[in-house]
Amino acid sequence: MRSRVLAAYCILIYLFLAAPIIIVVGASFNAGNFLTFPPQGLSLRWYVVFFHNDVFMRAIRTSLWVAAVTTCVSLVVGTMAALFYVQHAGRWKETVRVAMLAPLLLPEVLTAIALLFFVYAIGIGTRSMFGMVVGHVLMTLPFVFINVAASLESFDPDWDMAARSLGAGRWTRFRRIMLPLIKPGVIGGALFAFIISFDMFTISFLLKGIGTSTLPIQLFDYLRTNFTPEAAAVSTLSVLLTLGVVIVSDKVLGLKLHRF
Amino acid sequence: MTVVRIESLSKVYGAVRAVDRISVEIGDGEFISLLGPSGCGKTTTLKMIAGFEEASEGAIRFDGADVVRVPAEKRDIGMVFQNYALFPHMTVDQNLAFGLEMRRVPRAEMRSRIDRVLEMVQLSGFSGRYPSQLSGGQQQRVALARALVIEPRILLLDEPLANLDAKLREEMRVFIRDLQRRVGITTVYVTHDQAEAMTMSDRVVVMFGGRIAQVGAPADIYERPQNLDVARFVGQVNLVSGTVASADDGTLAIDTAFGRAAAPARDGLHPGQAVTLSLRPEAIGLGAPGKAGAPGRVEARYYSGSLIDYRVALDGGETLHVQSFPTVAFAEGDRVSVHAPADRLWLIGAAQ
Numbered sequence: 001m002r003s004r005v006l007a008a009y010c011i012l013i014y015l016f017l018a019a020p021i022i023i024v025v026g027a028s029f030n031a032g033n034f035l036t037f038p039p040q041g042l043s044l045r046w047y048v049v050f051f052h053n054d055v056f057m058r059a060i061r062t063s064l065w066v067a068a069v070t071t072c073v074s075l076v077v078g079t080m081a082a083l084f085y086v087q088h089a090g091r092w093k094e095t096v097r098v099a100m101l102a103p104l105l106l107p108e109v110l111t112a113i114a115l116l117f118f119v120y121a122i123g124i125g126t127r128s129m130f131g132m133v134v135g136h137v138l139m140t141l142p143f144v145f146i147n148v149a150a151s152l153e154s155f156d157p158d159w160d161m162a163a164r165s166l167g168a169g170r171w172t173r174f175r176r177i178m179l180p181l182i183k184p185g186v187i188g189g190a191l192f193a194f195i196i197s198f199d200m201f202t203i204s205f206l207l208k209g210i211g212t213s214t215l216p217i218q219l220f221d222y223l224r225t226n227f228t229p230e231a232a233a234v235s236t237l238s239v240l241l242t243l244g245v246v247i248v249s250d251k252v253l254g255l256k257l258h259r260f
Numbered sequence: 261m262t263v264v265r266i267e268s269l270s271k272v273y274g275a276v277r278a279v280d281r282i283s284v285e286i287g288d289g290e291f292i293s294l295l296g297p298s299g300c301g302k303t304t305t306l307k308m309i310a311g312f313e314e315a316s317e318g319a320i321r322f323d324g325a326d327v328v329r330v331p332a333e334k335r336d337i338g339m340v341f342q343n344y345a346l347f348p349h350m351t352v353d354q355n356l357a358f359g360l361e362m363r364r365v366p367r368a369e370m371r372s373r374i375d376r377v378l379e380m381v382q383l384s385g386f387s388g389r390y391p392s393q394l395s396g397g398q399q400q401r402v403a404l405a406r407a408l409v410i411e412p413r414i415l416l417l418d419e420p421l422a423n424l425d426a427k428l429r430e431e432m433r434v435f436i437r438d439l440q441r442r443v444g445i446t447t448v449y450v451t452h453d454q455a456e457a458m459t460m461s462d463r464v465v466v467m468f469g470g471r472i473a474q475v476g477a478p479a480d481i482y483e484r485p486q487n488l489d490v491a492r493f494v495g496q497v498n499l500v501s502g503t504v505a506s507a508d509d510g511t512l513a514i515d516t517a518f519g520r521a522a523a524p525a526r527d528g529l530h531p532g533q534a535v536t537l538s539l540r541p542e543a544i545g546l547g548a549p550g551k552a553g554a555p556g557r558v559e560a561r562y563y564s565g566s567l568i569d570y571r572v573a574l575d576g577g578e579t580l581h582v583q584s585f586p587t588v589a590f591a592e593g594d595r596v597s598v599h600a601p602a603d604r605l606w607l608i609g610a611a612q
């Protein structure tokens with residue numbers, strides 16, 4: 001009896017949390033002129049409008065590009081940091097960990113403002129997207145770090161020694177032994193980095209290049225003056241895109257755990 | 261093949277001398293064990309031979325050439341780890357192929373070498389399995405095969421049987437020993453199990469606190485231990501007290517409860533001095549009371565099938581551990597006479 005009540009609670013809470021997404025997706029198929037739920041008639045007209053909206057299309061390209069660059073940089077830097085942390089940090093381990101996770105602990109706005117001052121102080125400013133990408137890397141680094149470090153903790157140093165005794169050099173050992181065995185952590189970290197960068201608002205808002213805009217910011221801009229179902233269509237597509245990235249990387253890169 | 265010479269090799273960690281100026285020569289095709297209690301520096305020594313740890317001082321020579329500066333991946337060694345360290349994302353075949361790929365062995369030769377080694381370790385049907393699909397003993401044999409398939413100069417094993425159950429461990433001892441004989445590879449085997457070291461090795465290196473206490477054939481180590489630590493570590497031992505009766509012609513005569521024993525003269529031992537001798541439990545015989553020997557009483561008796569262990573209290577006050585075949589059996593409380601052949605009484609040194 002009690003477990004049933006508990007289950008009912010869980011379902012209710014879950015529905016409450018998922019409701020906004022369901023409503024947005026539902027509203028995106030609106031045939032009417034306003035963002036309402038339930039939708040007034042079903043149609044794909046707002047999707048058509050979106051795909052013909054140059055501003056949104058440019059924003060989505062920018063977002064994808066920034067997320068891709070961020071993921072690559074974050075992955076390389078985060079993996080190297082995790083390697084150092086697990087294998088060489090010694091008594092500095094705790095310090096390194098706190099330093100790596102610091103971006104999670106500080107309010108995002110503060111980080112953004114500090115970065116803004118910084119990019120202007122070193123003369124780069126916000127003419128290019130450099131500042132924004134740096135900000136994104138900073139915010140996604142902890143996720144790559146945590147995921148890769150967790151996989152590395154279960155990497156037995158004897159595997160590396162065994163490979164060495166068999167004659168494998170440093171790079172071969174990394175490519176053939178370590179990378180395949182920490183793959184779940186690396187892919188997990190990359191997914192987090194991509195999704196978080198794609199959805200990032202505050203950092204992008206302050207550091208975006210002049211005249212460029214990412215999807216979340218464009219959407220925010222749009223909603224300040226308009227209230228059409230196009231916004232819902234944009235959101236729905238962005239959810240689908242994120243989901244697509246997860247599924248594709250799962251299928252192509254094989255997020256499945258190894259046969260342990 | 262390969263002769264390994266270790267010359268006053270040391271490893272220093274901060275203030276700790278984990279390995280302290282050890283020297284030993286390992287002959288071509290010889291099976292040598294490093295035996296000692298936990299923390300005595302066995303693994304450290306092995307890792308220096310393998311190249312995973314850098315030597316602080318001294319030299320390691322393979323056929324005369326010092327390899328201290330040669331990185332592990334270039335030393336051409338085969339290594340077997342305690343937890344096997346098989347690559348979990350590779351099949352048995354791929355695990356074995358890895359070392360051959362590093363040596364750029366052609367495909368066809370690779371296949372035949374892998375098949376031959378798999379047959380040697382009796383795992384011919386298992387080439388497509390992943391390590392997680394194998395039992396501990398099978399994983400152990402794959403690890404052995406992976407180390408041997410590259411035909412290394414030296415085979416190094418660090419407590420390879422420690423994770424197996426008792427029965428399998430005894431089977432694997434014989435298996436590894438036979439395989440090593442057949443292949444004829446110079447082998448260094450690390451263990452803290454004295455029985456393992458004794459049954460498998462040509463020679464045993466006994467280590468304490470980073471130093472070599474004694475090097476010798478298993479029988480040497482067992483019957484002629486150089487000091488009390490070795491005597492105690494290698495098998496069970498009774499300590500018997502004696503008194504030096506005379507010292508003539510380089511020979512000491514020593515009086516004990518079991519009669520007079522002889523030993524080569526040693527510096528600092530003179531007539532009248534109290535000394536300690538070792539006596540192995542199975543060297544002691546028990547007889548009916550009144551026969552020749554020291555009188556005593558059976559305090560306890562432990563039956564283990566092939567042998568019986570007794571605890572015997574001598575009337576003189578000493579307590580002895582005696583091991584004998586079940587053909588002559590005494591009960592607890594029986595009076596007995598205890599005798600031991602003089603040549604099994606081995607002089608350890610002056611009494612402490």
Ligand SMILES: Nc1ncnc2c1ncn2[C@@H]1O[C@H](COP(=O)(O)OP(=O)(O)OP(=O)(O)O)[C@@H](O)[C@H]1O
Pocket residue numbers: 273276278296297298299300301302303304305452
């Ligand atoms: N990286 C290290 N830093 C500091 N001290 C170390 C290090 N590695 C080993 N030691 C010390 O060196 C000594 C020898 O260690 P080693 O691992 O060789 O012992 P062992 O004989 O293999 O013991 P066991 O039977 O427990 O494996 C120990 O006292 C150990 O604490």
Ligand SMILES: [Mg+2]
Pocket residue numbers: 302303304
């Ligand atoms: Mg060890």
